[in-house]
Amino acid sequence: MARFTGKSIIVTGAGSGIGRATTLLFASEGGRVIAADKTDAVEETCALVDKAGGTAHPILIDAGNEEDVIRAVAMACEYYDGLDIMFANAGISGGMANIFDTDVALITEVLRVNLIGPFLAIKHAAPKIVERGGGAIVLTASVAGIRSGAGSPAYSASKAGVINLAMVSAQQLSGSNVRVNAICPGLTETGMTKPTFDYAREAGKMDRVGRLNPLRRGAQPEELAKVAAFLASDDASYVNGQAIAVDGGLSSSHPVTKQEYGKTAV
Template sequence: MRFTDKSIIVTGAGSGIGRAAALLFASEGGRVVVADKTDCADETAHLITQAGGTAKAIRIDAGLEEDVIRTIALACDSFGGLDVMFANAGISGGMANLFDTDVALITEVLRVNLIGPFLAIKHAAPRIAERGKGAIVLTASVAGIRSGAGSPAYSASKAGVINLAAVSAQQLTGSNVRVNAICPGLTETGMTKPVFDYAREANKMDRVGRLNPLHRGAQPEELAKVALFLASDDASYVNGQAIAVDGGLSSSHPVTRQEYGKTAA
């Protein structure tokens, strides 16, 4: 019960990693503001209360400053302050290449994926600092580490999130507020649902995640558990870091790998 009576905000909590994290935070005693752009926020909050936890749902656009301020106010008014902000909301922006990406698309992806976490830090950090200590966790991506895992717009936005975590940790020196990011690899969420659905229908699940050493994609709970670790006192000396949770995908440059247990030709 690492989060007993802690006040926690999770954005993008209507599904995927956000929903898994909200449920886990609540199961460990946290009081959770479940924020999402859809009414799936209400479904997540209902799941939490049904299980005996405490949750408030709110519909927001994570890239709008007034909505971020409103969400933090709800947590403070409902739960007496703020201890943890998990800025998880994001969009993919599709898979357009550099030359097919127009300015409107990349602007929108950056607004949600990068300006959203910036706003979360800007407005949550002072309230968390009032509690004496706490944590901010951002969702970046392996696409932000190097090319090959996302479109130019998405990859650039997530690279920005990784740097934002490092810069914010430095600028919060003395506040006792830690800022870290998780970098998911291929994970079964609403964003990647078409990939997993197609693989199942075509009986090609063995090809999902085949480029990482574990030869599989991740489930949202596997990412959520790392986010909870970073938000907890278990990670009290982890700050300004971006943790890849990708089955080992980013541990190597592209190579032709020898399979485990097989003799090289």
């Protein structure tokens, strides 16, 4: 497939995990990517794209800083003559403190990166995408933004905001031919979750990772990248203002007594 041939694309959080996997996928299908990240790991991402014969240029940014987001959008317009797709993927976890142990500085920083970041991406990318006749914006939310139990209060609140932001911005871009959707990953092996996966492997407990979802496993970044790429592509031309859970089925149920396949629940 070559769904993104000639398309100008920005990916934030492109230095690792879902961002890196999506950058590689976009580029493999002909996309020209501005790979943005706060660390120089994005240089490695671009080197991988180059080795595979694709096109990507790195830029170091803070996704929650307006001037940096403006720089990334300007770079796409300078290098690729405009912008077609924005994937606002960058985010931070904010730890696992409960509400009463979370200080204002922590939740402010989580909201700045996880929610204000996507807001800035929409604010500055959408007008440029409109100039190209339309395109797509994809935001990374989380199953933690759908309901309680998948993240800290700060993280969960920020991702709930991202889901609503996708809906509101889709409406406010009515008639522009710019679609806005969000993906809601479940437990995925990324830089953010690396300690969990590393511990499970070292302790021989990988069978416990993702055990609460029906597929009984965690996801790999490439699985999320495929959904993000679908939403960014013309294959999703009639999908707009939606939050798509990619979580192995975790969010499909309310808490119940677990039933093993072929066994009677007790």
